[in-house]
Structures are given as C-alpha cells and as structure tokens.
Amino acid sequence: MNFNPMALMELQKKFNTFRQDHPRVQPFFQAVKDSSMEVGTIIDMKVTTPDGVEKQCNIKITQNDIDTFKTLMSMNGMPQ
Structure with a gap:
C-alpha cells in the first residue's frame, strides 16, 4: 500500500484543526481507551x-x- 506523503501531511493538518475546533474529543477518546476498549x-x-x-x-x-x-x-x- 503506497501513501502520498503530501496527503498524509494534509490529513495531519486537518486533524490538528479538528482537535482545536473540538477540544473535548481527544480527552474523551483517551478516557474510553483507558477504561472501555474491550x-x-x-x-x-x-x-x-x-x-x-x-x-x-x-x-x-x-x-x-x-x-x-x-x-x-x-x-x-x-x-x-
């Protein structure tokens, strides 16, 4: 599977913007990962x-x- 490095960089940029726009999402997933992912x-x-x-x-x-x-x-x- 080949990945375009530029596309990955763009995805990272968009994900960072998403995290800034929705600051409660990452802590939620972190809490779920720590206690509920089974x-x-x-x-x-x-x-x-x-x-x-x-x-x-x-x-x-x-x-x-x-x-x-x-x-x-x-x-x-x-x-x-």
Whole structure:
C-alpha cells in the first residue's frame, strides 16, 4: 500500500484543526481507551442535523476494532 506523503501531511493538518475546533474529543477518546476498549463493549452513535433529523447506530467492539483504534492513536502521536 503506497501513501502520498503530501496527503498524509494534509490529513495531519486537518486533524490538528479538528482537535482545536473540538477540544473535548481527544480527552474523551483517551478516557474510553483507558477504561472501555474491550471486546464486547458497545459504542452508540447519534447524529442530529440542524433541522432535528436524528440518525443512530451502535457497534459491538471486536479485537480488530481495538487494534485499528490503537493504530490510529499511535499514528497521531497519542499515548497508547
């Protein structure tokens, strides 16, 4: 798998902007990682649009999900 270094740099820049715009997200994921990331944990997601339309789903965490999450965390320089 080949990655474009410029695209990765742009992704890092966008992710840094996201973290600045939403400062509570990283601490939330850090807390979840520390206490809740185990096989069988359920993550429930809900999105509400400005006009009030709601969409919701949930996933049951697998070992693959945990491994992927850890990889993403390490790519961003977050402690594991």
